[in-house]
Amino acid sequence: MCQFRWRKVSSSFIALAFIPVLATFGKRRIPQSRIPVSVYSRGVPELRERNIRYLSSGHQGGHRKAVRVMAEIKGKGEGRYFLKNAFILDMATMAGGEYTSVKDFYRDRSIFITGGTGFMGKVLVEKLLRSCPDIKNIYLLMRPKKGQNVQERLQELLNAPLFEKLRRDSPGELSKIIPVAGDVTEPELGISANDQDMLIRSVSVVFHSAATVKFDEALKLSVTINMLGTKRLVQLCHRMRNVEALIHVSTAYCNCDRHDVAEEIYPVAKEPEQVIALTQWMDDKMVEDLTPSLIAGRPNTYTFTKALAERMLQRERGSLPVAIVRPSIVLSSYREPVAGWVDNCNGPTGIIAAAGKGFFRTMLCHKDKVADLVPVDIVINLMICAAWKTATHRTDTISIYNCCTGQQNPITWKEFVDLSFKYSRLHPANDAVWYPDGRCHSSIILNKLCVTLQHTLPAHILDTFARLKGSRPIMVRVQAKLSKATKCLEYFSTKQWNFRDDNVRRLGEQLSPEDREIFMFDVKQINWPSYLEHYILGIRQFILKESPDTLPAARSHITKLYWLHRAMQFGMLIIMLRVLLLRSAATRGAFFSLLSIVLRICRLIV
Ligand SMILES: NC(=O)c1ccc[n+]([C@@H]2O[C@H](COP(=O)([O-])OP(=O)(O)OC[C@H]3O[C@@H](n4cnc5c(N)ncnc54)[C@H](OP(=O)(O)O)[C@@H]3O)[C@@H](O)[C@H]2O)c1
Numbered sequence: 001m002c003q004f005r006w007r008k009v010s011s012s013f014i015a016l017a018f019i020p021v022l023a024t025f026g027k028r029r030i031p032q033s034r035i036p037v038s039v040y041s042r043g044v045p046e047l048r049e050r051n052i053r054y055l056s057s058g059h060q061g062g063h064r065k066a067v068r069v070m071a072e073i074k075g076k077g078e079g080r081y082f083l084k085n086a087f088i089l090d091m092a093t094m095a096g097g098e099y100t101s102v103k104d105f106y107r108d109r110s111i112f113i114t115g116g117t118g119f120m121g122k123v124l125v126e127k128l129l130r131s132c133p134d135i136k137n138i139y140l141l142m143r144p145k146k147g148q149n150v151q152e153r154l155q156e157l158l159n160a161p162l163f164e165k166l167r168r169d170s171p172g173e174l175s176k177i178i179p180v181a182g183d184v185t186e187p188e189l190g191i192s193a194n195d196q197d198m199l200i201r202s203v204s205v206v207f208h209s210a211a212t213v214k215f216d217e218a219l220k221l222s223v224t225i226n227m228l229g230t231k232r233l234v235q236l237c238h239r240m241r242n243v244e245a246l247i248h249v250s251t252a253y254c255n256c257d258r259h260d261v262a263e264e265i266y267p268v269a270k271e272p273e274q275v276i277a278l279t280q281w282m283d284d285k286m287v288e289d290l291t292p293s294l295i296a297g298r299p300n301t302y303t304f305t306k307a308l309a310e311r312m313l314q315r316e317r318g319s320l321p322v323a324i325v326r327p328s329i330v331l332s333s334y335r336e337p338v339a340g341w342v343d344n345c346n347g348p349t350g351i352i353a354a355a356g357k358g359f360f361r362t363m364l365c366h367k368d369k370v371a372d373l374v375p376v377d378i379v380i381n382l383m384i385c386a387a388w389k390t391a392t393h394r395t396d397t398i399s400i401y402n403c404c405t406g407q408q409n410p411i412t413w414k415e416f417v418d419l420s421f422k423y424s425r426l427h428p429a430n431d432a433v434w435y436p437d438g439r440c441h442s443s444i445i446l447n448k449l450c451v452t453l454q455h456t457l458p459a460h461i462l463d464t465f466a467r468l469k470g471s472r473p474i475m476v477r478v479q480a481k482l483s484k485a486t487k488c489l490e491y492f493s494t495k496q497w498n499f500r501d502d503n504v505r506r507l508g509e510q511l512s513p514e515d516r517e518i519f520m521f522d523v524k525q526i527n528w529p530s531y532l533e534h535y536i537l538g539i540r541q542f543i544l545k546e547s548p549d550t551l552p553a554a555r556s557h558i559t560k561l562y563w564l565h566r567a568m569q570f571g572m573l574i575i576m577l578r579v580l581l582l583r584s585a586a587t588r589g590a591f592f593s594l595l596s597i598v599l600r601i602c603r604l605i606v
Contacts, residue, residue, distance in 0.1 A: 143181070349543065
């Protein structure tokens with residue numbers, strides 16, 4: 001305390017001595033862009049300690065902070081006078097008095113990524129290689145799968161459309177990816193002793209994205225992958241000599257039992273170690289029976305194990321520099337490497353793809369509730385910057401980033417569903433079975449009725465035709481799968497959360513304008529109609545694997561379906577009227593009087 005006061009007083013004196021210099025500087029040269037304060041404030045620890053290193057224009061957060069600091073040093077009035085035309089850019093990170101750009105931070109560093117073969121992991125690898133070309137190596141944890149070893153999987157990964165830009169512009173970058181065979185369900189992540197040594201010696205930034213994202217995964221497996229996997233990764237990080245940042249990817253919904261979710265780790269009713277122990281000694285059947293009571297308050301095993309993983313991370317991290325990024329519902333890319341890129345059907349994507357093909361038309365969701373959707377490249381940019389911040393601005397606590405759109409740029413479920421249908425009609429899928437049209441319903445009963453009439457019944461009719469034609473009936477099975485997917489989503493589409501994102505906004509403010517542009521995660525910039533148009537085009541191209549060249553033919557097919565759809569609606573109306581007319585003489589009388597009035601009016605007009 002004493003030492004602090006002495007430092008404050010002494011630095012105030014030194015700062016006072018600099019005021020005239022800075023004031024002159026402020027008056028004459030402030031309109032110029034960033035000029036390091038450190039040049040002028042050498043020996044002024046007050047400024048250095050508070051990370052005020054640049055004079056700049058147009059930075060409100062830094063300006064406010066500077067006013068506060070200078071007011072403390074010099075007295076309120078003078079502080080304001082001195083800064084009246086100036087803004088001070090509040091830089092979180094400086095090396096030798098200079099701002100270290102994100103790209104420079106990653107120079108010569110080696111990165112270890114788990115989940116790099118997944119939807120988000122791929123975008124992370126691609127972006128790191130493209131935007132941080134001086135990266136040394138990227139080690140990817142991979143498990144052999146579907147008869148492919150890790151080398152073969154890597155080759156397949158790099159041949160994917162996502163890497164096209166890199167393959168074309170800088171193919172050399174791809175050789176920096178080194179596959180590491182392993183599996184998070186095994187002790188020591190299943191990584192060989194040699195590979196562990198290599199990671200321990202060379203890695204300084206770790207991204208942990210591997211997880212099972214199946215909402216209704218068996219609890220035992222979910223605990224093993226999402227919790228034990230995280231624990232084993234933390235143990236490996238403890239052995240790394242140069243680790244500067246560990247970014248754990250969680251989910252905004254891990255706290256879905258609360259309405260207001262701040263950027264902090266909340267207590268969970270069960271202890272992580274207790275849950276791990278329980279699921280290890282019990283057999284599968286016992287765990288399954290106990291699951292509903294264990295996860296009480298949460299809708300599925302996924303959100304439960306992700307919440308416990310955060311809690312465990314908090315306990316196990318020791319002095320490791322850790323940050324947690326919590327995205328909400330991740331959809332296709334906003335603009336990088338191409339707008340609309342998406343390659344997995346999780347969340348609403350599979351449902352929207354089915355809607356585009358014409359066999360999905362109704363869903364239970366509260367129209368005016370916010371659908372918290374976020375583009376994948378925005379999440380990845382935030383993760384990259386979160387690692388930069390964690391490494392260059394060390395703190396004792398875990399920083400949490402709620403990567404969501406609901407606070408700054410909300411879109412409702414109705415808007416999302418309506419726009420998705422609109423663009424599914426404008427850019428239709430090939431061979432759609434019916435005209436894409438539908439809506440969300442807030443009423444469970446009405447939705448059930450629509451599901452029966454618009455999903456189940458047509459599926460049975462189509463399968464009967466298929467059987468008669470001698471082909472394989474698939475529609476009932478497809479509808480069963482879709483129904484399971486919508487059931488998983490219903491919990492999230494009928495509720496709303498306040499995901500606070502102050503840390504995300506602050507991180508954005510701490511970046512230089514150039515970094516803010518390269519690693520854009522400002523969700524306010526998302527224009528939802530345009531974004532969703534690209535989303536639909538992305539689903540068509542990357543999920544349904546339909547080339548953009550086939551669009552004209554698909555459009556003419558959809559026009560025919562439109563007339564068929566209208567004819568069908570008209571036919572249904574006639575049948576309904578006919579049934580009504582036959583049932584009661586009064587309705588019949590009313591109908592014919594109405595008809596004669598209409599005819600008389602027509603005659604008068606003609
Ligand atoms: N997508 C979203 O909407 C969303 C939203 C919020 C949070 N998140 C979080 O973001 C992270 C990534 O999600 P995602 O959408 O990219 O999921 P994803 O596409 O299913 O990818 C999961 C990744 O984890 C890997 N993995 C799973 N089990 C593994 C094991 N036993 N050993 C090694 N690797 C294993 C998978 O490897 P294989 O290729 O070998 O299967 C894959 O690379 C997850 O932590 C998830 O909780 C996602």
